[in-house]
Amino acid sequence: MMHKAQKIARFRILVSTMALIAFFILIPILGIKAALAGFSLLAIQSLEVFLFRKKKNEIGFDERDREINRRAGVAAGVISYLSFIIACFIIGVIYWSQQQIPIGSLVAIVLTGGMTLNLSHSIYILVAYGREDNHDEA
Amino acid sequence: MTKPELKNCIRRLRFDHDEMTQQELADRAGVTRQTIIAMEANKYSPSLMLAFRIARTFGVKVEEVFQYNEDDC
Numbered sequence: 703m704m705h706k707a708q709k710i711a712r713f714r715i716l717v718s719t720m721a722l723i724a725f726f727i728l729i730p731i732l733g734i735k736a737a738l739a740g741f742s743l744l745a746i747q748s749l750e751v752f753l754f755r756k757k758k759n760e761i762g763f764d765e766r767d768r769e770i771n772r773r774a775g776v777a778a779g780v781i782s783y784l785s786f787i788i789a790c791f792i793i794g795v796i797y798w799s800q801q802q803i804p805i806g807s808l809v810a811i812v813l814t815g816g817m818t819l820n821l822s823h824s825i826y827i828l829v830a831y832g833r834e835d836n837h838d839e840a
Numbered sequence: 841m842t843k844p845e846l847k848n849c850i851r852r853l854r855f856d857h858d859e860m861t862q863q864e865l866a867d868r869a870g871v872t873r874q875t876i877i878a879m880e881a882n883k884y885s886p887s888l889m890l891a892f893r894i895a896r897t898f899g900v901k902v903e904e905v906f907q908y909n910e911d912d913c
Binding site: 764765 | 866867870871872874875878883884886887889890
């Protein structure tokens, strides 16, 4: 029996992956700037409010779920911060000789941090819930 | 020096109380069934509030449900 948090995490990973695939598919067709439109697929994530609505009398998130979510937030924050720093360094190395960076680099840095935050939070949740032994009873 | 450990007798107490299911206990304690599963597997230590709610569900003291260190159930 999968917890609602696991379902939401899987949904977010699926949507993020779709957005990334759309971006890379569109690059040779439309160029990098227009290919950024592929990330508009991330708007599908807003549907999770309707898809995973809390049922009546259902306990949505208890203290353990809040603790896992809190730890996932911390881990995701650290990972996305590191990816943000790495992205800045890479951009700096690439354009160092030109002494200026294209405006699209800023978009790339923000997207890197955002996507990393989203994915690492969801992956942490799946790992944290998946680590438990299954002592289910009927 | 052994690491302090919190153990519990939730599984035994459930069976002693008309073979209460994990879902029934979860509903009475106000948590999800997965939390009960995690506690029985010693994968999760509950908060004080939850520990008291579980003990109250069984009608016993907290110490009879949860044991600190090497005490047995």
